[in-house]
Amino acid sequence: MPRRVRSDTPLLRSIHFEQSTFGVFLVIPLIVVLLGLLLYPMISSVLVSLQAKVIGSPGRYVGLGNYVELLTKDRVFLEVFVNTVIYAVASVVFKLILGFAAAIFLNERVRGQNVFRGWILLPWIIPTLVVGLMFRWMFDQTGGVLNFLILKMGLMKIPPAWLAENWLAKGAVIFANVWRGFPFFMITILAGLQSISPELYEAAAMDGARGGQRMRFITIPAVRSVILVVIILSIIWTFNDFELLWVMTGGGPSYSTHIFVTYAYQLSFEGSRFGYASAVSLITTPLLVIFILLLLPRLMRDEE
Amino acid sequence: MSIIDRRSPAQTAGVYVILVAFCIFAAFPVYWVVLTSLKSARDVFKTAEILIPVRLNLSNYATVFKQYQIARWIEVSTILALVSTFFALIVGILAGYSLTHFRYRGRHVLAVAIILSYIIPKGLLFIPLFLVLNQLGLVDTFLGLVFAHETFSVPFCTWLLYGYFKTLPKELVDSGRIDGCSPLGVLTKILLPLAAPSVATAAIFAFTTSWNEFLYAATLITSSRLKTLPLGIAGFLRADSYNWGPMMAAAVIAIIPMLVLFVLLQRYVVQGLTIGAVKG
Numbered sequence: 001m002p003r004r005v006r007s008d009t010p011l012l013r014s015i016h017f018e019q020s021t022f023g024v025f026l027v028i029p030l031i032v033v034l035l036g037l038l039l040y041p042m043i044s045s046v047l048v049s050l051q052a053k054v055i056g057s058p059g060r061y062v063g064l065g066n067y068v069e070l071l072t073k074d075r076v077f078l079e080v081f082v083n084t085v086i087y088a089v090a091s092v093v094f095k096l097i098l099g100f101a102a103a104i105f106l107n108e109r110v111r112g113q114n115v116f117r118g119w120i121l122l123p124w125i126i127p128t129l130v131v132g133l134m135f136r137w138m139f140d141q142t143g144g145v146l147n148f149l150i151l152k153m154g155l156m157k158i159p160p161a162w163l164a165e166n167w168l169a170k171g172a173v174i175f176a177n178v179w180r181g182f183p184f185f186m187i188t189i190l191a192g193l194q195s196i197s198p199e200l201y202e203a204a205a206m207d208g209a210r211g212g213q214r215m216r217f218i219t220i221p222a223v224r225s226v227i228l229v230v231i232i233l234s235i236i237w238t239f240n241d242f243e244l245l246w247v248m249t250g251g252g253p254s255y256s257t258h259i260f261v262t263y264a265y266q267l268s269f270e271g272s273r274f275g276y277a278s279a280v281s282l283i284t285t286p287l288l289v290i291f292i293l294l295l296l297p298r299l300m301r302d303e304e
Numbered sequence: 305m306s307i308i309d310r311r312s313p314a315q316t317a318g319v320y321v322i323l324v325a326f327c328i329f330a331a332f333p334v335y336w337v338v339l340t341s342l343k344s345a346r347d348v349f350k351t352a353e354i355l356i357p358v359r360l361n362l363s364n365y366a367t368v369f370k371q372y373q374i375a376r377w378i379e380v381s382t383i384l385a386l387v388s389t390f391f392a393l394i395v396g397i398l399a400g401y402s403l404t405h406f407r408y409r410g411r412h413v414l415a416v417a418i419i420l421s422y423i424i425p426k427g428l429l430f431i432p433l434f435l436v437l438n439q440l441g442l443v444d445t446f447l448g449l450v451f452a453h454e455t456f457s458v459p460f461c462t463w464l465l466y467g468y469f470k471t472l473p474k475e476l477v478d479s480g481r482i483d484g485c486s487p488l489g490v491l492t493k494i495l496l497p498l499a500a501p502s503v504a505t506a507a508i509f510a511f512t513t514s515w516n517e518f519l520y521a522a523t524l525i526t527s528s529r530l531k532t533l534p535l536g537i538a539g540f541l542r543a544d545s546y547n548w549g550p551m552m553a554a555a556v557i558a559i560i561p562m563l564v565l566f567v568l569l570q571r572y573v574v575q576g577l578t579i580g581a582v583k584g
Contacts (some may be wrong), residue, residue: 022487023406027414030399032325033458034414037433037451038421045432055438102326108311108319118570119327122334124577127516130533130555133541134333137340137548144351145336179333184577191578240427241495243518247538261427267525268431278431285428292423299419 045278053275066279076255076263077280082206084259084284087174088238092231094178099185102226106186107193117190124183132247135176139163139248166256169249175258176244185230192226193219229298232291239284260284334559339493341365341552348549351467364553374554377536384446384532385514388453391508395454395501396461402493404469405477418466421459426519429455433521444526445463452520457510464509467501469495471557508569533558 027118049066051059070077102120106113123131138145139162147159162168196218206216243263251258251266258266259279268277336412342360368374399418403411431454434443435570442448472495480490496503518534525535537558540551566573 020406020408023402023411026398026402026406026409027394027411030414030418030458031463033395033454034417034421037455037458038424038429041429041432041436042424044358044436045428048432048435059354098326101322105319105322105326110319110323114570116323116327117574118566120330121566121570121573122324125512125559125566126334127518127534127558127562129516129518129538130337130558131333133428133537133551133555134337137552138333138336139547143548178334179329183330187574187577191574215312236423236425240425242427242430243534260431264431265519265523268434274431274435281428288423288425288428292420295423296416297417300416 033060045282048275049278049282050275051275053278054272055274059182059275062275066276069276070279070283076258079255080258080260080263080280083170083255083257084239086170087177087241087257088235090174091177091181091238092234094174095182095185095234096227096231098178098182099230100189102182102186102191103189106190117187119184120186123180124187126180128180128243130249131176131180132244135172135179136163139172141162151286163249164253166253169253169257173245173248176248177238177241178243181234181238185234188226189223192223196222225298229295232295236288238290240285335339337552337555337559339550341556343549345547345549347445349417364426364549365557366545368553368557372536372550372554374533374536374557376559377531377533380530381515381533382445384449384453385511388450388457388514389507389510391450392454392457392461393507395458396465396506397491397496397499397503399462400465401458401470401495403470404467405474405490415466418459418463419457420462424459426456430519430523433520437524443524444528444530447531448524449520449532452524453514453517456513457518460513461506461510464506465502468499472498501572501575504569505572508565508572509576512565515561517557 048059050061050063051063052065053059071113105118108122109118126134141147141159141161141164142202144162150156150159161167162172200218201214204218211219231266239259240261241259242265245257245262246265247258249257252263255263260283264277264281267273267280271277341364342362344359344361344363349360399414403415433455437443437448437451440448443452474493477490480494481487485493516534517532518538521532521535522538525531531539533554537551537554540547540554
């Protein structure tokens with residue numbers, strides 16, 4: 001694309017000068033939002049995490065006390081940490097497998113491609129809160145459809161209480177999260193697949209490359225970057241999931257489906273320990289920074 | 305483009321079978337919610353007719369409107385989503401225009417800040433946002449909710465529109481200026497008509513995200529007159545025994561506007577979904 005003509009005619013120069021002042025004026029609302037609603041809260045979050053803070057009274061600085069307690073004394077935190085990693089990794093793996101498979105098959109020449117695509121996107125448009133309720137009801141021990149089918153098919157005499165046993169509950173929330181999230185993987189991977197030039201495949205076919213080889217040497221390299229971005233975004237979002245878990249299990253049984261955010265919510269809004277809860281949610285920041293550093297160059301690639 | 309060599313009829317059938325299987329997987333839970341919402345209180349736990357509806361009745365929908373304030377929740381959610389989307393669009397359009405068609409120091413920093421603000425997760429923000437809004441006396445107010453929603457609407461709208469404005473040639477602006485348009489006139493008369501599809505995409509995303517939002521509502525709102533639809537629906541869980549029928553009816557009511565938006569505007573939704581990951 002041609003660069004802007006750098007004209008030295010007085011008219012254009014004056015336009016550009018006037019414009020730059022006006023441009024700053026136009027961006028002020030954005031700056032206000034970024035500083036007031038994002039930067040300021042994040043900074044105050046760091047400060048609050050250094051305090052023993054209860055709502056209604058000023059906090060008392062305790063240095064790194066909250067972090068020390070978190071890492072050395074809080075047994076629940078360790079469990080929450082492990083849960084979060086399991087939840088995020090398992091969810092992303094299954095979302096990737098399902099999303100990739102759906103994208104590959106949608107990318108075949110099929111009739112009604114748009115209908116299939118829209119239909120498979122359905123989970124993504126359901127409000128997360130509703131997804132949580134939906135699966136809570138489906139996994140319900142007595143009225144749930146899952147246990148009905150298990151009984152009907154005679155798989156078990158006494159079907160399990162899915163959301164009341166540690167590992168079953170973990171599996172159930174991961175299942176719900178995968179159901180909700182795989183369409184996002186599908187749609188982005190599909191967009192990546194559709195950007196591959198057909199000539200590449202034709203050339204490969206002429207050279208005698210078989211389906212599997214074309215998948216390995218053309219398809220996967222072409223969508224690798226897209227997949228990486230989706231995986232990182234998904235991990236960030238899954239690490240910070242709240243609605244689904246809160247509605248499906250409330251973090252239980254005991255703490256088996258608590259992750260950072262639900263635990264921080266419980267500590268702050270139910271236990272009124274705002275300083276400690278801030279430390280819990282901030283402890284993931286180093287990881288977040290790594291992910292952001294991985295993401296930024298990919299998202300900014302077309303920047304000057 | 306197919307990765308399979310010329311497909312045999314069996315392979316073609318296989319592709320369709322797998323796609324249909326995906327469709328069933330995607331739709332079954334939703335079907336199940338709708339079905340539950342149409343069962344009477346006596347039938348909800350009658351699992352024998354679980355898969356195929358036998359007696360349908362609308363009593364759950366009547367219950368939801370009579371015994372719960374769902375009309376009010378819908379009103380709050382609709383106004384909230386409209387207001388926060390409107391402001392996010394204005395901020396995003398002005399900033400997108402400014403960052404791409406004007407030269408001043410710091411605009412590259414702002415471009416990075418937009419992406420960072422888009423990535424910053426709610427899980428990091430909800431506690432400090434509550435504390436800040438609490439200091440300002442905005443907890444449990446409509447304005448406080450709008451502020452909270454701008455934290456995700458503004459970054460998304462700005463990023464999307466910034467990306468679009470960047471593709472518009474600067475000559476458009478220069479020629480408009482020479483023809484006598486003011487800088488604002490260039491935006492409203494020349495650029496915005498071109499950007500309409502992107503503005504639509506941004507609007508749909510901001511609106512749906514607001515409509516579905518739960519965490520901020522749960523932390524900021526306590527009075528019943530300000531309950532959003534998701535917050536109201538979550539309230540069904542607090543009752544002594546869960547009323548699955550009415551709860552699922554309320555869930556269906558929350559789904560319907562999203563479904564309508566999606567069916568009518570699928571093209572824009574798909575565009576918005578892929579914008580983050582496929583760019584570049």
